[in-house]
Amino acid sequence: MIEAKGKTIPYLMDYWDGKIKQGLGIDCELDNYLRFKRANLNLILGHDNVGKTYWINWYFLTLAVKHKIKFCIWSGENSSGQIMRDLITMYSGKKINELNMLELQTYARRLENYFEFVDNAKMYNPDDLFTIFENCDADACLIDPYTGLDRKMDYAGNYEFLNKARHFCNTTQKALYINTHPTSESGRSGNLYADNHEWAGHLKPPLKDHIEGGKSFLNRCDNMFVIHRLIKHSTMNLYTMVNVEKIKDKDTGGQLTPMNMPILCEYNFGFGFKVAGVDPLQGKRAKPIYPQKQLI
Secondary structure, eight states: OOOTTTTTTTHHHHHTTTOOOBBOOOSSGGTOOBOTTTTTTEEEEETTTTTTHHHHHHHHHHHHHHHHOOOEEEEESSOHHHHHHHHHHHHTTOOGGSSSHHHHHHHHHHHHEEEOOOSSSSOOOHHHHHHHHHHHHOSSSEEOOOGGGGOOOHHHHHHHHHHHHHHHHHHHHOOEEEEEBOOOGGGGGGOOOOOOOOTTTTTTOOOOOGGGTHHHHHHHOOEEEEOOTTTSSGGGGGEEEEEEEEEEEEGGOOOOOOOTTTTTEEEEEEEEEEETHHHHHHHHOOOOOOTTSSSO
């Protein structure tokens, strides 16, 4: 169907007048590079065991408490209980075993207003998962990881999936995040920091071209960022590095991180992250609840 003539005029007038709406931020340095935008297809790349899931759940939680964004999560590698445990810990600022039962139940019910989970007891093909996502009331959905889907494992199959993902975002206006892994090459000795580097011998973050499935993923996504951590370093293991490698629409916010200058997210004692000393959840965490107060 051909669009009606003049349909682009409102956008052009808003652009001319500087009224293009910005994506949502979380009130820290990360906002300079990464924004939440509806109908965007987002790729997350990272080696195994660097904390991709933990980081993205913290990011989602911050968007939820600041902007009331709702999420639907399919996680093939983590149970909903494990994810909710981490979310409650970040939200409350306390370890689970430090909460009383009233707090535990109340915080879980509050967070269930913003997070729902797809049962991971079965394998899903992309069509089944997109149908679930389409029928839920979430603003954004997560596939974690792409390799856990029941899918065609070839180049054509990747493009078929990505075309469907792109169509899902366009038609539902929901954002989609996909956790992905790099190729085996990215984990070999050629991708270690050089002997004269302060992190000599530690694994470098994967390049965007290391993504499993290749250029098809980079071609079809709106935004792409890399999550990395020096998991065996004595001090840097407490910092999650975020490299933003693609922002399709910079007019609505976001930009690429400079080369070798990732955003450093400091592990905050298990309560999420601090970015350049700022805790985005500060002032948004749950207040303590005492047993004599009625459960709400």
